[in-house]
Amino acid sequence: MPLHSEIAAVTDRVIERSKEKRAQYLAMIARERESGNDRPRLGCANLAHAYAGTDEQREQLKAGRSMNIGIVTAYNDLLSAHATYYRYPEQMKVWAHEAGATAQVAGGVPAMCDGVTQGYQGMELSLFSRDTIALGTAVALSHRTFEGAALLGICDKIVPGLLIGALRFGHLPMVLIPGGPMRSGLSNKEKAAVREQYAEGKVSRDVLLEAEIAAYHSKGTCTFYGTANSNQMMMEAMGLHIPGAAFANPGTKLRQELTRAAVHRLAEIGWNGNEYRGLGEIVDEKAVVNAAIALLATGGSTNHLIHLPAIARAAGIAIDWDDFDRLSRTVPLLSRVYPNGSADVNAFEDAGGPAFVIRELLRGGLMHADVATIASDGMAAYARKPLIEDGKLVWHELPAKSGDDSVIATLDAPFSPEGGFRILKGNLGRACIKVSAVERERWTIEAPCRVFSDQASVQDAFKAGELDRDVIVVVRFQGPKANGMPELHKLTPPLGVLQNRGFKVALVTDGRMSGASGKVPCAIHLSPEALGGGPIGKLRDGDVVRVCAEQGVLTALVEAGEWEAREQAAPPLPADGTGRELFAMMRLGADEAELGASAMLAAAQL
Template identity: 65%
Template sequence: MTDLHPTIAAVTERIVQRSAPRRQKYLDLIRRGRDAGTNRDQLSCGNLAHGFAAAEEDKGVIRSGGAMNIGIVTSYNDMLSAHQPYGRYPEAIKIAAREVGATAQVAGGVPAMCDGVTQGQAGMDLSLFSRDTIALATAVSLSHAMFEGVLLLGICDKIVPGLLIGALRFGHLPTILVPGGPMPSGLANKEKVRIRQLYAEGKVGKAELLEAEAASYHGAGTCTFYGTANSNQMMMEIMGLHMPNAAFVNPGTKLRGELTRAATHRVAAIGWDGDDYRPLGECVDEKAIVNAIIGLLATGGSTNHAIHLPAIARAAGITIDWTDFAELSDVIPLLARVYPNGAGDVNNFQAAGGMAWIITQLLDNGLLHRDIKTVARADLTDYGKEPTLDNDALVWKDAPDQSRDLTMLRPVSDPFSADGGMRLLSGNLGRCIIKVSAVDPARWTIEAPARVFHNQDDVLKAFKAGALEQDVIVVVRFQGPRANGMPELHKLTPALGVLQDRGFKVALLTDGRMSGASGKVPAAIHLSPEALGGGPIGKLRDGDIVRVCARTGVVEALVDAPEWAAREAPVPPPPPYDTGRELFALFRHHSDLAEEGASPILAAMEAEI
């Protein structure tokens, strides 16, 4: 067995030491939850009767208190493709629970919004804080003290982080995340990008664009590109919070159903009354969080997790920062190229070997913590296996010895890149991150005049007017969590891609987010501190020369120091009022920095623990 890489060991130990006081307080909190109040033994007869009044055939078992009652927290809605399959999960879970003498109830539902629907629209201003809303809704769902185990039904961008943050407050409960799987592949990604850029140039109309988009997003399941939703599923695998290799099995298949059944049986087996108790708060420890970062780097995953992972970690009493990401990125090779980093989608990734291949490669080369407490088995080893059906029975087999498609997956000995492609940038503009997995190395350094905007619509107007036909750093500020909820700026991708294809040196610099599917255009994002409140991005003026360099880790305005120091921040633009944005004013006003998780609720929670 290969020893753990010394950098991984050192970063993990630093996180352990940094987090020690807060982590101990968290562990004490969840132990109190187990022993003193958040379980059915503490309920009065009236409380309990309310809890099982509508339980029908499960009423007697719940009433007796002699078996685990599993709380289901679901993100089901039938507008969004990723969540539509969850509509039938509760009944299937109840049947599976009865098979092992347990019961299950839907504890509650959480909102599930889609960045794909709201991208570039007013609703996107609610997107990031929907995560914290989901966390609060999860906590409300589990507050009834009726449950000894939890199944979390969620997939997409903010839903999985929100479910985890909320469930970690009830970290004494064994908890398994249950995915729904990706939709089958549709229109080829290269063709989709081509049509989008033609539309941005005015060379095709809206009818042609809609036809291409409908051929891409065409059925039930997650979108098939490797954005935040599918990065979520990767992380739950590599943290050991799924049944092994459950992430990328298509909806509506027999195998998908058997994996859900297995998750139900397993959560019933790891309760506190047995000899294999696996509470969520102990499974999500420092090593599991480091594994999540490593998985993100090894697969070229979503930049959004540079915000979500610090928030998830904080909910478990663990403190990480972007320096941890950067140091791990230096030693983690890029083993996967999934669109937008490559041509194939997550279905191609799964067919090539998927997470079983990735986990086996990393474990065998000392690049992953093996000794974590997973929900499924003793350690992470079994997550290097593939599920299959043998006479309709679910079994796991070893991962393939070789990648089935070297354009999708490569071994550690011959990676796509020697490092993970996520870099920390710092300088007189603050701290930010850049993902270069899909960026041509010739474009890792961009030095060009700035064009400064306060919203993405003005960028697109300038593009259509021909005002960006030059080497340019497009600066979009007042996009941070406190300013407007930190929307993604994915709407800019086609236009910036067109400029780059025309031969210009182009980069995006923003205190907002880019899509989890950010691709070939260099994007220095999550710049902190944000413009609202005096962040130095507010000092930039049109024409300032800005340098963004992923090689040296620099983001800076090349302005004489005295002039830079004398500049004052501009007056922020007035906030828009639409789509319920104003209801989230409290969240905006109390949000942390992006590097800390951009959360309005975690700092207050920590103060009370």
């Protein structure tokens, strides 16, 4: 199928805008590649230090004739998604040996969980943990004793951070290795209902805790379609997984064999292999557009309107919210996974998963097929489903219809002719809104606003009954420069309750919402942010604000002269404690959300 003209036009726009930086990037990784294998160039003392920690692989490493794989791992046993990686390195060393290679853990990176820190001080470190992970990845690979790398990470900031750091070593072949989602527990819809009941004081904390533990109950990623699982969909669409690896459950034969296949494949595309391909060559403009398309077609996390531009910048590529907006108006919504539906990612996988969505997008000319991936046959490989047959890993073509057409649709009968995002513009700046789970009659909300500077104050006002009316809740000084741009997911239950009571409700903020944001319209990532003079700082209680996803409008309905004359609200004092003061340099140097909200990338002039 020929590529859709609008997909081609957006890609051409990305290519043109990226021309200079992309050329610089490709020249950089070409120099790195042409300098040759670093290990023979290192001094003997340097190599001795690198080999001292291993016994069983030392002779093979000394010989220097086989590929050495660097493992960068986000393992910890605090977080369910990353606890799965506990035994991976020792298993991967065995599988590397099967492929005639060696493997060493090059380094570990932090993995924090927004689910644990949500609503508390630790969330103010969350976004900048991505840049910390990128720096940790660069430190791990800086030893230059590897001819390829395996990146072990799954969740919100971890995958973007690993990729940003790894792309600066883009001459190396690499593969991302996921761990899979936990099996289904208490449904996401039931969990959300208990949260709303607790917000209204109808159930106790003990009841809420039991519901949460029934939902989050074992190793693996959470089962809703938030940022973590959106990561996995995007990695499939960029061709950086072994095909179909995203959503196989931990502890299964399929999961083990997919990881084994990833190690074997990395050896095949390695430094001296016939199929050598560096990470920086795979992550090109078409791959970035494919990632955006997959995100939109599945109603994925709004966090990737920050993360994907940051990943792209690390490869010399510029994609912006206008590109997302144009793609969203072209790409149909093909899946209904919570919060865009009642199903979870296990049901999504059972219905056909990423492979079915990618197959449909390719069939309709809505995704670039002519791209390099870690698989030998390009994007076509990601349109097939992995299975275990007779103890062996195989891939099968998919049937014409999904296993559950209430979860995954075909192009012939999509859930919506458009994807899940819109860009909003007006005298308050630029923001984005996820509409895939918002009922159409709520796409436009016009109401007096109530202005806050933190989400705890919103919760207090809700409990006091002060928000029982049509209201636009404004939460400002939540941008990257102000306090690290935390997610405001604690607002989801009270705002949902107000909407259930029949009020017209919306949120406007320069902060983030969770990848699980759903039925309440939320204008988020507002730029420029309040700190430093963003127009959101001019809003006063009672100002009428219009949020309109239909027309792409975000406006304070205040007379122009009065608006121009208003002074900015004073920002709150910077907070300390919980390590927040240590991230001051990242806040001070951070650029706007649309650019990726990164001090690191800004300072590097990427």
